[in-house]
Amino acid sequence: MRLFDVYPLFNIEPVKAEGSYLWDKNGIKYLDLYGGHAVISIGHSHPHYVKLLSEQLSKIGFYSNSVKIPLQEELANKLGELSGYNNYQLFLCNSGAEANENAMKLASFHNGRKKIIAFSKSFHGRTSAAVAATDDPAIVAPLNKTDNILILPFNDAAALEEEMKKNDIAAVIIEGIQGVGGVNIPSDEFLRHIKIFCDKYGALMIADEVQSGYGRSGKFFAHQYSGVQPHIITIAKGMGNGFPVAGVLIHPDIQPRHSLLGTTFGGNYLACTAAIAVLDVIKKEDLIQNAWVVGNYMMEQLRKIKAIKAVRGLGLMIGFDLEGPCAEIRKQLLNEHHIFTGASSNKNNIRILPALNLKKEEVDLFINSLNKVLTATLVK
Numbered sequence: 001m002r003l004f005d006v007y008p009l010f011n012i013e014p015v016k017a018e019g020s021y022l023w024d025k026n027g028i029k030y031l032d033l034y035g036g037h038a039v040i041s042i043g044h045s046h047p048h049y050v051k052l053l054s055e056q057l058s059k060i061g062f063y064s065n066s067v068k069i070p071l072q073e074e075l076a077n078k079l080g081e082l083s084g085y086n087n088y089q090l091f092l093c094n095s096g097a098e099a100n101e102n103a104m105k106l107a108s109f110h111n112g113r114k115k116i117i118a119f120s121k122s123f124h125g126r127t128s129a130a131v132a133a134t135d136d137p138a139i140v141a142p143l144n145k146t147d148n149i150l151i152l153p154f155n156d157a158a159a160l161e162e163e164m165k166k167n168d169i170a171a172v173i174i175e176g177i178q179g180v181g182g183v184n185i186p187s188d189e190f191l192r193h194i195k196i197f198c199d200k201y202g203a204l205m206i207a208d209e210v211q212s213g214y215g216r217s218g219k220f221f222a223h224q225y226s227g228v229q230p231h232i233i234t235i236a237k238g239m240g241n242g243f244p245v246a247g248v249l250i251h252p253d254i255q256p257r258h259s260l261l262g263t264t265f266g267g268n269y270l271a272c273t274a275a276i277a278v279l280d281v282i283k284k285e286d287l288i289q290n291a292w293v294v295g296n297y298m299m300e301q302l303r304k305i306k307a308i309k310a311v312r313g314l315g316l317m318i319g320f321d322l323e324g325p326c327a328e329i330r331k332q333l334l335n336e337h338h339i340f341t342g343a344s345s346n347k348n349n350i351r352i353l354p355a356l357n358l359k360k361e362e363v364d365l366f367i368n369s370l371n372k373v374l375t376a377t378l379v380k
Helices: 047-057 070-083 096-111 128-132 157-166 188-201 269-284 287-303 327-337 360-379
Strands: 014-018 021-024 029-032 089-093 115-119 149-152 169-175 204-208 232-235 246-250 308-314 317-322 349-352
Touching (some): 070 246, 096 128, 096 204, 115 157, 169 188
Antiparallel strands (some): 232 246
16 A cells, blocks of 8 residues: 655654754654744753653543543643633644644634635635635535535725625634735734624624634734634644643633533543643743744844745734745745745745744845845846
8 A cells, every 4th residue: 555645745754852953764853943834842852742651551542521630621721821811612633734724614603604704815625614714726626515614804904894794604714824815814803803894794704813823922812912802712733742632712602511522532641641741831921922932033034035025924824925936935935945944825935834943044044044045046
């Protein structure tokens, strides 16, 4: 049997990781500024994370949600405290796509409606409803196409209200910061309009914080810059620092009932332990503040480079645009300078999504290497 070939692969085989670095099988050290799609939030192999997971694995790794798992309550309490959403409810699942799927389903259950509004350049996952709400026809199979999803212009409040007047909308889903779309930030005013319109027309606001949450933006959630409180918030990626875990934060007015939602693996002992360890480290090491300080420092340095046309970001969720396609630049950074960076659906855009404990000296290393690559490319 061979693997189903759907991933373009770098010819690199990591065998060890620590902090913001990876080592491949040949002993080459790489600076990781992508964190495996924004997943590594507290750094690779953090000792507290390793300790808690190892201890838990020696006790019990899994049982289903048919029994009491006190770690779920501990996770909910710590998450509520650190995020500022103490009065919300938590449903645990496994991935960002699953979180968004359940969020949209929950909205439809709540108000009995079926139409969802999403926005241009959005990405919400690859499962049925989530991929239908993702603005990329190339990954939407015929099976997933539906009239129940409406894609509207990003940051256009007038177009949003016009559509909500015409239809019984179940929910409006928006990323705290668009990731795959090229690190596009919704305006505070637009987020406030979404909440106002949802309240006015009986819809629910879903904030997809799968990539932009968990302190990455310099606040626990990126939408918190606007002051809005969405009805539903989805989380994943940095939540488990590499262990598959995700969740849905649910407004207290949305009532649960048995069998409304369900999952086999969601909220298992190891997943909860990983998520608790992440929250412990974020709090103890003040990583949200570090993300803000170091992220601003990186963006200041990037804006000094003349070859860069635009820099967007909050905290350590950063994107910058070049004049042309950036694939060759990323390739040189990786192969010649041993630095991982990320791409987006915007071919001219490079995404930076490092661990939240990134240091300024690691930023300096990156900026120095980027300058060398861009200078060499322009000379050619």
